[in-house]
Amino acid sequence: MxxxxxxxxxxxxxxxxxxxxxxxxxxxxxxxxxxxxxxxxxxxxxxxxxxxxxxxxxxxxxxxxxxxxxxxxxxxxxxxxxxxxxxxxxxxxxxxxxxxxxxxxxxxxxxxxxxxxxxxxxxxxxxxxxxxxxxxxxxxxxxxxxxxxxxxxxxxxxxxxxxxxxxxxxxGPRQGDGGEGGVISIFNRLLQEGKDLTVYGDGEQTRDxxxxxxxxxxxxxxxxxxxxxxxxxxxxxTETSVNDLIRRFKALSGSECTVHYESPRVGDIRHSRxxxxxxxxxxGFEATIDLDEGLEATYQYFKGQ
Ligand SMILES: NC(=O)c1ccc[n+]([C@@H]2O[C@H](COP(=O)([O-])OP(=O)(O)OC[C@H]3O[C@@H](n4cnc5c(N)ncnc54)[C@H](O)[C@@H]3O)[C@@H](O)[C@H]2O)c1
The missing domain is CATH 3.40.50.720 (NAD(P)-binding Rossmann-like Domain)
Structure with a gap:
């Protein structure tokens, strides 16, 4: 077509x-x-x-x-x-x-x-x-x-x-830093550069x-x-908190990065599922790729950048 x-x-x-x-x-x-x-x-x-x-x-x-x-x-x-x-x-x-x-x-x-x-x-x-x-x-x-x-x-x-x-x-791969799911690509880039992570809020906010x-x-x-x-x-x-993401990233990368917590951003929502x-x-649509599998693929992509 x-x-x-x-x-x-x-x-x-x-x-x-x-x-x-x-x-x-x-x-x-x-x-x-x-x-x-x-x-x-x-x-x-x-x-x-x-x-x-x-x-x-x-x-x-x-x-x-x-x-x-x-x-x-x-x-x-x-x-x-x-x-x-x-x-x-x-x-x-x-x-x-x-x-x-x-x-x-x-x-x-x-x-x-x-x-x-x-x-x-x-x-x-x-x-x-x-x-x-x-x-x-x-x-x-x-x-x-x-x-x-x-x-x-x-x-x-x-x-x-x-x-x-x-x-x-x-x-996933190719994601920029600005959009909605951006937290994963931002963390990936910071981890590759050996930098600290910044979280807006207490990290217990969740996303699907x-x-x-x-x-x-x-x-x-x-x-x-x-x-x-x-x-x-x-x-x-499913709901995953930003703190949970950080735990998974640490396990994936073997890095013990420092995390800074700052004030929540205007317009951000607290929980989402x-x-x-x-x-x-x-x-008949169903998502089949679980978070660990997707994070691993994304991590490998950013590692190769
Ligand atoms: N990434 C997410 O988590 C998410 C969640 C919900 C909805 N969406 C929606 O999915 C769509 C794709 O988002 P994405 O994450 O791939 O973002 P992205 O920024 O990577 O892609 C958007 C694309 O649109 C282009 N673009 C922007 N303004 C344009 C304009 N005026 N004319 C022509 N091109 C223009 C950009 O250059 C870019 O290539 C968007 O509609 C977004 O709102 C994304």
Whole structure:
């Protein structure tokens, strides 16, 4: 199939593009390289360095004629959204609308994009389910929640089939330092450099970490269901504290690094664990890579950098 992956030079998008190419699809990657890396783009993909807000996107879609769009490009950093809400809104909403309009214009069959656990805010009724309505505590969470509404209305009003995945905290090779699952890549880099670790808060805050290959698997599986629509958590439904992560890292690396504890950051949520029943029931997705296995693969990747 002809598939466009926006953000395909980034962490998740580049792994997704790799897998799509392995499966024999024709892939166009659109990315402005703001956080993505040119070398992450699969050499068999067509690559266009372009902003998702660019009006030229219509011409690009007219020529490429994508049948499926994975819209992974986004401003992904919670703290950046608090410092510059206007930019966050511009990329994550105006950029999204541009891609949605271009997709509608060329009759895209399926439009898939990530939302985030950040849409739930600080709800303490864990595990968090798709039917719960949260109050995001960051502008990033708010633009993701609003994006979900845009997808719903584009589908109802214009018949564009849309799927929205609320990824929990994704980690793995190629991850940058800024995004949501970033704590694992940050610790990896610091450990390789023999530096101390800094934790914001007491370290007992928890996250639902999911390995990037499992996230890719959810996206690929969804393509087998052309009628699939709606919002799905993509998660492991397990909670791991930052202190637990540090213990695992020490065991992996054999390093006795020093840990500094600082004040929690504005907009950060305390605990997170996402119910994964709906994705399992509706399209048979289940994460299979356990944390130790994923951490080992990620550690080895960063060691080779
Ligand atoms: N990593 C996680 O834990 C996580 C969790 C939930 C949701 N998500 C979502 O998954 C998606 C991918 O995130 P990621 O972790 O791979 O982040 P990333 O920063 O590695 O990838 C984002 C990509 O989008 C590109 N991009 C940013 N702004 C752009 C613009 N205006 N025009 C064109 N390209 C642009 C960047 O250059 C980058 O390559 C994002 O939508 C993010 O919000 C990630």
């Amino acid at each position: 002809r598939i466009c992956v926006t953000g395909g030079a980034g962490f998740i998008g580049s792994h997704l593009a790799d897998r799509l190419i392995e499966l024999g699809h024709t892939v166009l990657v659109i990315d402005n390289l703001s956080t993505g890396m040119r070398e992450f783009v699969n050499e068999k993909a067509e690559f266009l360095e372009m902003d998702v807000r660019d009006e030229q996107l219509f011409t690009v879609f007219d020529t490429f004629k994508p049948e499926i769009v994975f819209h992974e490009a986004a401003q992904t950093m919670v703290p950046a959204s608090m410092e510059n809400p206007k930019y966050d809104c511009d990329v994550n909403l105006i950029g999204l609308i541009n891609i949605l309009d271009a997709s509608r214009h060329v009759g895209v069959q399926q439009f898939l994009m990530p939302s985030s656990a950040a849409v739930y805010g600080d709800l303490d009724a864990l595990p968090l389910s798709e039917t719960m309505s949260g109050t995001p505590s960051s502008f990033y969470g708010l633009t993701k929640l609003t994006a979900e509404g845009y997808l719903r209305i584009y589908e109802h009003a214009f018949g564009l089939k849309t799927v929205c995945f609320r990824y929990s905290n994704v980690y 970490f999911i390995y990037v290959d499992d996230v890719v698997k959810a996206n690929i599986l969804a393509m087998e269901y052309p009628e699939l629509t709606g919002i799905f958590n993509v998660s492991t439904n 996402l119910n994964n029943e709906k994705a399992k029931d509706v399209f």
